[in-house]
Amino acid sequence: MGFKTELENFTLSKILYDVPMKKHTSFGVGGKAKYFTKVDSLCALNSLIQTAKRYKVKYKVIGNGSNLLVSDMGFNGLVICTKGLDDVYFKREQVRAMAGVKIEKLLSFCLKNRLSGIESLAGIPATVGGAVVMNASAFGRSISDHIAEVETLKDGKIKKYYKNECKFEYRKSRFYHSKETIVSATFNFREEDPQRIISAINSYREHRNNFHPQGRSCGSVFKNPKPERAGELIDRAGLKGLRFGGARVSLKHGNFIVTDKNASATDVYHLILHVKEKVEQLFGVQLFEEVEYVGEF
Ligand SMILES: Cc1cc2nc3c(=O)[nH]c(=O)nc-3n(C[C@H](O)[C@H](O)[C@H](O)COP(=O)(O)OP(=O)(O)OC[C@H]3O[C@@H](n4cnc5c(N)ncnc54)[C@H](O)[C@@H]3O)c2cc1C
Known part of the structure; x- marks a missing residue:
């Protein structure tokens, strides 16, 4: 067959x-x-x-x-x-979320149960699996701050990793480009007054609305070449607003590329290459993509 x-x-x-x-x-x-x-x-x-x-x-x-x-x-x-794998529940004192649970759903579960920890991730349109692989973070807090353990499928069997085995780094973990598939993550959260949780979530959302563009994007295109910030370098290079076909560098935030309805992946790709080249020419700083390419470019 x-x-x-x-x-x-x-x-x-x-x-x-x-x-x-x-x-x-x-x-x-x-x-x-x-x-x-x-x-x-x-x-x-x-x-x-x-x-x-x-x-x-x-x-x-x-x-x-x-x-x-x-x-x-x-x-x-x-x-x-994995978006059909979307159960979230208590496992003793901890919270276990399957890989396809959206961060927003995990946040609602936490709020309902008076648990605090990942409010700063509000507004990230990720699943738990994707967020763990990328060690998603915002406002100085990472998803890995609250991870107790991660379960994967490896060679047809479930394998468990405690946090210290996950090799979390800035936008990276041992699961990035590995042959393993994340099936769940278990979190430690702390109890908090729901009003404080709501007000933290609202203030992070407000910040996003004020400083990040609306529209179709992948969030930050480049990793920050610490101590510099990719968005600031792109801004200083005068690249905000630059357009290739249906893709353009956001006027609101230099590290975002937003796409129009008629955009192609090639438009986005060429814009990325052009931005990298200009930033390197002007500042001698090499930018590395946070966005991941799938298929052939
Ligand atoms: C508007 C917007 C704002 C954003 N803001 C932020 C931000 O503040 N901080 C931040 O860190 N990121 C941000 N991002 C980027 C993105 O949301 C994160 O990288 C997120 O972690 C990706 O999750 P995902 O579920 O969409 O994964 P996908 O994009 O679907 O996949 C990402 C990678 O994870 C792998 N993967 C996904 N699920 C699994 C699994 N179960 N097992 C193994 N591998 C898997 C994929 O193969 C791929 O390599 C933003 C994106 C957008 C569009």
Whole structure:
């Protein structure tokens, strides 16, 4: 039996064919995934990964697609979206969230249970899996600050990592580009007065609304080349507002690229290359992408 036939007979999740990835990424650009599915069970996730490996078909596990630039040529393999794995519950004193739980849902769960910790992540359109892989952070606080343990699927088995084994760094963890798939994360939060939680969330949201552009983006395109800030370098280079086709550097924040409806991934890619080149020419600083390329560029 070939890979396609196995997919056709697969009953644990619905397999879609030639799916435009612009529908599944926050940039809203890019070509088609040859195969696409959204899983809602570990069994489906594991089985699809094993099948793809057996047939040597490329696969990519994604969360909410908020840090991805998918090539206009698409992805010639299987995209597995985890957003159906969206349970969050108490595990003794700790909170366990499955990989596909959105940060907003985790925040609501915390608020309802008077738990504080990740308010600064309000407004990040990520899943728990994607946020753990990237060690998402905002306003000096990272998701890893509250992680107790992370569970993955590795070679068909569940593997547990305690926080000190996760190798969390700035926008990085041991799970980034690894062969493991995160299935859940368990958190330690502290009790707090709900009014204080709400007011913290509101002030972080307000800051985002004031300083970050609306519209389709991937958040920050570049990592900050510490001690500098990528957005400030791009601003000083006079690149704010620069446009390539349907993609432009935001006027509100230099480290954001926003896309119009007619934008292509190639527009975004060329703009990224141009910004990198200019910043290096002017300041001798090399910028590295925070956004991840999927497919061929
Ligand atoms: C408007 C906006 C604001 C943003 N603000 C911030 C911010 O303040 N701070 C910040 O850090 N980021 C920010 N981001 C970027 C982005 O939200 C984060 O990088 C986030 O962690 C990505 O999560 P995701 O679920 O969308 O992952 P995806 O983009 O789907 O995937 C990102 C990476 O994680 C991998 N991955 C996803 N799920 C799993 C899994 N279960 N197992 C293994 N690998 C997996 C993917 O393969 C990929 O390599 C912002 C983005 C947007 C659009």
